Amino acid sequence: MKIAVIGTGLTKFGELWSKGLNDLLAEAQLSALKEANIEANQIEEIFTGNMCAGEFSGQLHVGAMASENLNLNVPSTRVEGACASGSIAIRNAIQLIESGKAKIVMANGVEKMTDVSTPQATSGLMGAGSEEWEEFQGATFPGLYAMMARAYMHKFSVPKEVLAMVAVKNHKHGTMNPKAQFRREITVEQALNATMVADPLTLLDCSPISDGAGSIILASEETAKELGLDPVFIVASSQASDSLALHSRKNLYSTYAAKVAAEKAYKQAGISAKDINVAEVHDCFTIAEIMAIEALGFAELGKARELIEANETYYNGAKPINTSGGLKAAGHPIGATGLKQAIEIVHQLKGEAGERQVKNAEIGLTHNVGGTGATVVVNVFKR
């Protein structure tokens, strides 16, 4: 499998008061078209990842918006798998090209979150968990991840400082990414002493509420050749599921669906975890990055701290993770996150990541999670 990424577009992430849902989506789509240097009518189908536009903007049917932005009548579908929606859009675009039914397909992701109050946002986001077993009982996402963090810290005797170090590293990376929502460094002490959100997670363990959109245009290998391009390729794309509610999982200190998805992706790509030169993982909370490192096989279960404490997950370390700043510092406009991850990896593999460039990056990976791990998509990219 070899699917070419022939164009990318990404808005700034942040509190973008002057831009609505469709402003963001259109901006990303038009940037991707411009970069691909193709006409809109060469796009044969569109998939758009979005989670909360219904709840936050009264707008469903975002697919029709995406095709109208390009003045097209082609099939255009919204896909949703909570916070993994963006990567699902990419995966569906890949599958369509593999079916032979289309040669050039656009995948978008968009989220406009700052038009509602924080309690409204927190409540809307709980739609990613189980309404019956979690939301109705009063659980919030920080609360659910706090339970996972407690279980992990207890099981493997990991101190809170390790979680804080993830936030510090991602904020450092954010300073080097012009599109990031937060572009200032923080210290371990600041992270530990920030306002408590859900013990043990402080404000600086949590990704923010953000606005943003991303778009990539994918093409078959043959089409990319015909267009005279030397693109980055997606060489594996896999998705896996687990129980919607946390209480039905095998355990609280690891994410099984991520392990399943990663193993399938490595097999598809004919590589192993050690071959990954740069990865964007789903750090909605700091604990999630730690669990991702282990699920993806970059460290053994309970051992992610060794990589983190040795600073190996910085952009200039042995296993660079979240060079974009991750969800923590770059921001987390839900549907757009998977697109941002993919675009960061494309930039890294093309050597276009500026200050935060990883040296000799040949193979990259994205890991995008829905809910507390009920949906996971892993995509592998190769120069």
Place this chain on the structure above:
Amino acid sequence: MKIAVIGTGLTKFGELWSKGLNDLLAEAQLSALKEANIEANQIEEIFTGNMCAGEFSGQLHVGAMASENLNLNVPSTRVEGACASGSIAIRNAIQLIESGKAKIVMANGVEKMTDVSTPQATSGLMGAGSEEWEEFQGATFPGLYAMMARAYMHKFSVPKEVLAMVAVKNHKHGTMNPKAQFRREITVEQALNATMVADPLTLLDCSPISDGAGSIILASEETAKELGLDPVFIVASSQASDSLALHSRKNLYSTYAAKVAAEKAYKQAGISAKDINVAEVHDCFTIAEIMAIEALGFAELGKARELIEANETYYNGAKPINTSGGLKAAGHPIGATGLKQAIEIVHQLKGEAGERQVKNAEIGLTHNVGGTGATVVVNVFKR
């Protein structure tokens, strides 16, 4: 293209007070599995159409629910294109099988609408239109379709009685469908004199608020053979888009995306409109069935009344339409509607439609619309 339908499951449609979102979904999924006579772990991927669970039940991430119901870790995605969501799930399942990546795929549709008040439902449903240009200005779906009805009636000098006759026919069909929400006949006089909703549409021109779910299991032709089955096949599947808001359309008296989708589907299947023996079309309002008849090429523009007035769209007429009772009488649990349409056609082609059986039905079609026509999916089935 030949994709086999190897199992179907459909709940009763109606006000199902004792059943929640997941009860409905699980019931349909398990019925389909039982009919297919396969094990759950033979399902390789799942697509589920749903529009409003976020707004009406606080539940997004319905894909994870669908895989958990079968105790599977396979990829499971929610797709949404407003009221066309169910047929989009079917189409994505087809595309996946065509890609060669999976042999057996499940497509579901579910909607739980009666747990919210009618104003909440009306407001949530407006997410299928344009929030910016329609909902925010106070438009409702009956209001938008009323404008289309007025434009059509004016352009082609069609009296309101023709709209009423569509409702009368679909209610007649509903009496013969045990799964239908409404199972009583109505008269043209009753339809004309019912409470006005949005002039010229009365209550009996409008489909109801409903609960329900449907599920079908699709397989490659080869797999169906290996399983020793003699199934109904899907021989074409197409989708098209138009502007989200009504004011940007070419005109208000026809649905362009439906025409585009139908033409593509006929071409794919190597047939023409006259070859269709039975069709389920999207009669969210009576005027929508009239426009569907014309967009699908069963009658020329402005001439659908001839078929209707000659009673040719009854189950025993020359062009049977909505033998299930349509959205009007069978009910319209949004995400489930496309599944119900497909399952009705499968039953008709298998000769299992009981009282409402169409004689010698060989080729059937479904036409599923999102919003006022911004998304349309047309699937063609063959015995």
